[in-house]
Amino acid sequence: MWTFVHxxxxxxxxxxxxxxxxxxxxxxxxxxxxxxxxxxxxxSPPDYQMGDSYRIIYVHVPSAxxxxxxxxxxxxxxxxxxxxxxxxxxxxxxxxxxxxAAMTVLGLFSGSLWGVPTWGTWWTWDARLTSMLxxxxxxxxxxxxxGAFGRxxxxxxxxxxxxxxxVVNIPIIKYSVVWWNTLHQPATFSLTERPAMPASxxxxxxxxxxxxxxxxxALTLYRLRSELIRRESRARWVQALAx
Amino acid sequence: MSAxxxxxxxxxxxxxxxxxxxxxxxxxxxxxxxxxGGDLVNPLMFLAxxxxxxxxxISPEPALLASxxxxxxWVAALLAMLLxxxxxxxxxxxxxxxxxxxxxxxxxxxxxxxxxxxxxxxxGLPLALCAPLLGVLLALPGAGYxxxxxxxxxxxxxxxxxxxxxxALTVGLPRGGVLLSLLVLPLYIPVLIFGAGxxxxxxxxxxxGPALALLGALLALAVAAAPFAIAGGLRISLxx
Amino acid sequence: MAFDSFAAFLTMGGxxxxxxxxxxxxxxxxxxxxxxxRFERRQLMQxxxxxxxxxxxxx
Amino acid sequence: MAVKVSxxxxxxxxxxxxxxxxxxxxxxxxxxxxxxxEGANGSGKTTLLKLLTGQLPPTEGRIEWHGEPLAASRExxxxxxxxxxxxxxxxxxxxxxxxxxxAAAMAGVRAPDLDLERALEAVGLAGFEDIPARQLSAGQxxxxxxxxxxxxxxxxxxxxxxxxAIDREGVAWLEQRLLAHGDAGGxxxxxxxxxxxxxxxxxxxxxxxxx
Numbered sequence: 001m002w003t004f005v006h007x008x009x010x011x012x013x014x015x016x017x018x019x020x021x022x023x024x025x026x027x028x029x030x031x032x033x034x035x036x037x038x039x040x041x042x043x044s045p046p047d048y049q050m051g052d053s054y055r056i057i058y059v060h061v062p063s064a065x066x067x068x069x070x071x072x073x074x075x076x077x078x079x080x081x082x083x084x085x086x087x088x089x090x091x092x093x094x095x096x097x098x099x100x101a102a103m104t105v106l107g108l109f110s111g112s113l114w115g116v117p118t119w120g121t122w123w124t125w126d127a128r129l130t131s132m133l134x135x136x137x138x139x140x141x142x143x144x145x146x147g148a149f150g151r152x153x154x155x156x157x158x159x160x161x162x163x164x165x166x167v168v169n170i171p172i173i174k175y176s177v178v179w180w181n182t183l184h185q186p187a188t189f190s191l192t193e194r195p196a197m198p199a200s201x202x203x204x205x206x207x208x209x210x211x212x213x214x215x216x217x218a219l220t221l222y223r224l225r226s227e228l229i230r231r232e233s234r235a236r237w238v239q240a241l242a243x
Numbered sequence: 244m245s246a247x248x249x250x251x252x253x254x255x256x257x258x259x260x261x262x263x264x265x266x267x268x269x270x271x272x273x274x275x276x277x278x279x280g281g282d283l284v285n286p287l288m289f290l291a292x293x294x295x296x297x298x299x300x301i302s303p304e305p306a307l308l309a310s311x312x313x314x315x316x317w318v319a320a321l322l323a324m325l326l327x328x329x330x331x332x333x334x335x336x337x338x339x340x341x342x343x344x345x346x347x348x349x350x351x352x353x354x355x356x357x358x359x360x361x362x363x364x365x366x367g368l369p370l371a372l373c374a375p376l377l378g379v380l381l382a383l384p385g386a387g388y389x390x391x392x393x394x395x396x397x398x399x400x401x402x403x404x405x406x407x408x409x410x411a412l413t414v415g416l417p418r419g420g421v422l423l424s425l426l427v428l429p430l431y432i433p434v435l436i437f438g439a440g441x442x443x444x445x446x447x448x449x450x451x452g453p454a455l456a457l458l459g460a461l462l463a464l465a466v467a468a469a470p471f472a473i474a475g476g477l478r479i480s481l482x483x
Numbered sequence: 484m485a486f487d488s489f490a491a492f493l494t495m496g497g498x499x500x501x502x503x504x505x506x507x508x509x510x511x512x513x514x515x516x517x518x519x520x521r522f523e524r525r526q527l528m529q530x531x532x533x534x535x536x537x538x539x540x541x542x
Numbered sequence: 543m544a545v546k547v548s549x550x551x552x553x554x555x556x557x558x559x560x561x562x563x564x565x566x567x568x569x570x571x572x573x574x575x576x577x578x579x580e581g582a583n584g585s586g587k588t589t590l591l592k593l594l595t596g597q598l599p600p601t602e603g604r605i606e607w608h609g610e611p612l613a614a615s616r617e618x619x620x621x622x623x624x625x626x627x628x629x630x631x632x633x634x635x636x637x638x639x640x641x642x643x644x645a646a647a648m649a650g651v652r653a654p655d656l657d658l659e660r661a662l663e664a665v666g667l668a669g670f671e672d673i674p675a676r677q678l679s680a681g682q683x684x685x686x687x688x689x690x691x692x693x694x695x696x697x698x699x700x701x702x703x704x705x706x707a708i709d710r711e712g713v714a715w716l717e718q719r720l721l722a723h724g725d726a727g728g729x730x731x732x733x734x735x736x737x738x739x740x741x742x743x744x745x746x747x748x749x750x751x752x753x
Contacts, residue, residue, distance in 0.1 A: 033513070041506070042492060045485055052485075052496035059509045085599070102512050110505035117501055137429040144425055148416050152559045154483035158412045161475050162426060165408055168468070169430050172461070176433035179457075183440060219516055226524045231560055233531060242531040251726060252695040253660050257652040267647030271636065278635040278674070339629025339687075340644075346595060347648040348621040354648075482597045483558065 009086035025218035032211030039204035063106040070100030075167035078160035101139035127181035272361035305382035312381035313442035352470035367399025390445035404469035411476030546697035555602035585750030624696035630687035634676035661693035701732040
């Protein structure tokens with residue numbers, strides 16, 4: 001077990017493993033995302049209440065889910081890095097952050113667009129949008145802290161601690177925002193907390209969510225390999241790649 | 244210099260233990276704060292100035308001010324706390340005292356807790372005591388004063404603890420101040436929500452109890468977990 | 484099929500100006516990230532080969 | 543008499559920011575040893591001290607304190623260690639005596655006022671007890687830090703550049719003090735470019751030959 005963990009931690013091995021896993025996730029993403037797109041935009045029936053505007057949820061929900069999952073994945077990688085001192089875990093966390101931030105922006109943007117026909121306003125302090133906005137600032141904080149330290153072991157550890165502090169706080173923030181929301185505007189009509197969807201609506205949603213996950217993993221593996229090349233550029237196996 | 248060539252030291256090495264170490268730490272922080280003076284007054288001045296700006300910027304109408312007063316006082320107090328954080332570890336980092344703390348046989352998280360306690364005592368508690376006075380300027384309804392005092396006293400302690408994590412992580416950075424706000428403010432949101440919520444609930448004739456209890460729960464969690472994160476942050480900032 | 488014609492598909496039941504920008508940004512982000520990742524890799528490999536050539540030739 | 547100091551490093555290697563500072567370094571510090579670590583700037587002297595004080599885990603190899611891994615015997619180790627770093631650890635707002643009292647408390651030992659005064663007297667700061675450190679010169683601040691050597695009983699001293707900023711008289715005193723500590727059965731590890739008069743008494747370790 002021990003040797004396995006460290007073998008996984010070795011850059012050369014990680015590079016090879018990422019290379020081997022990568023195609024599966026690219027294929028999954030590139031099949032699922034087009035199918036999901038066509039299905040959700042053109043095939044699934046319009047909502048009886050919201051008409052075709054509800055088709056935004058096929059972007060909003062996957063990005064919202066990813067926005068949270070990516071942070072949790074970053075926190076897991078940070079914990080692995082701090083506990084076992086495996087540098088590849090830190091590289092993975094660093095590579096995930098921009099994608100997570102982009103997903104949060106997409107979630108905010110699509111939620112805001114959906115708000116116009118539904119609430120008649122671009123922005124509403126609904127619990128989900130508010131906590132997503134806070135989530136965006138958590139991502140920005142993590143990215144900014146890494147930028148301030150530059151590349152190096154010290155910055156990596158600092159970012160890992162911040163990520164873990166952040167992930168502990170996310171449920172508390174969520175709970176407090178929901179508490180605040182019910183205090184100020186009871187029973188808003190939320191984009192996702194809706195009565196059960198028919199299968200014709202949630203099936204494409206599932207496909208989209210899986211497609212986003214596939215894309216996230218594929219991109220992470222791809223960029224992790226780039227990061228490995230960058231940090232190990234003096235190693236012999238990297239030199240051999242360039243030939 | 245006299246030559247103590249025997250190679251022996253003056254003390255026999257009577258151990259003072261953890262409590263003695265904490266007392267020494269608290270006394271040191273109090274002395275430093277007293278000599279510097281400004282640290283105690285500046286957050287209060289900031290709070291008073293910010294509170295003064297709002298009637299000028301919004302409207303002096305009492306009804307309007309009263310409705311925004313709880314949130315306003317809380318936001319201003321939170322920013323005052325944030326401003327005071329930047330220097331929390333900076334002096335000790337620069338003069339090498341932090342290094343001595345790290346190499347003490349006493350547990351670092353406890354020493355950090357003692358330091359943060361003094362920060363709260365000299366920043367959070369005075370803010371909580373002065374906020375009711377400023378509440379008068381904002382026409383805060385009478386039912387809100389006690390809740391304001393209690394929520395600030397409880398909440399600022401949590402703010403000190405969370406903020407110290409950010410201060411510990413950024414103490415080695417040349418311009419850590421702005422970054423510190425970016426890291427810490429999102430984490431402050433629950434405290435703000437429950438703190439302002441408690442005052443609002445008290446004013447609207449409801450119970451401030453639940454919100455205060457939640458603030459207490461946050462504080463308990465922060466006291467239990469934050470010292471370890473602060474200690475970890477300091478170790479990273481000093482040793483890489 | 485939820486729509487009778489391609490034109491109906493484009494108007495999205497009157498919600499075109501909300502649905503399409505949301506999807507547009509999604510596509511932009513996905514394509515953008517893929518292109519960025521590839522660009523980043525190409526830059527890295529170029530820097531690597533350039534350095535190898537530099538160090539291979541003793542100056 | 544029981545052995546007081548036994549610090550061993552086996553095949554120590556340290557990598558910082560993807561660069562090897564040193565590899566397979568062996569080191570032994572025991573009672574009576576005075577070890578001087580030399581090396582060019584950036585050769586990893588301070589980092590080696592951080593490894594030896596348990597502040598940083600080594601990338602490879604192990605450090606043992608009385609046969610136990612350093613990480614496992616942290617508290618026992620730190621209660622035998624006196625460390626004076628590059629920065630003196632003297633707060634400008636506190637007086638010389640207050641600084642020393644706090645340092646003793648951080649070391650976990652009780653220090654009555656009379657003993658603090660005696661320690662300050664020993665480093666030539668008699669009469670400066672109540673002067674805030676900000677009014678002391680850099681050399682005097684340094685002496686306040688070095689007064690810890692007089693005050694706090696610890697067998698192992700680890701000192702980062704102890705000879706900086708002190709005058710010739712102070713250097714002579716410190717040299718005597720270090721040798722006396724070694725003769726009394728203590729051990730000293732320090733980074734310095736200073737050459738001792740009694741050079742045969744001091745072991746040297748040169749870092750950064752490989753680089």
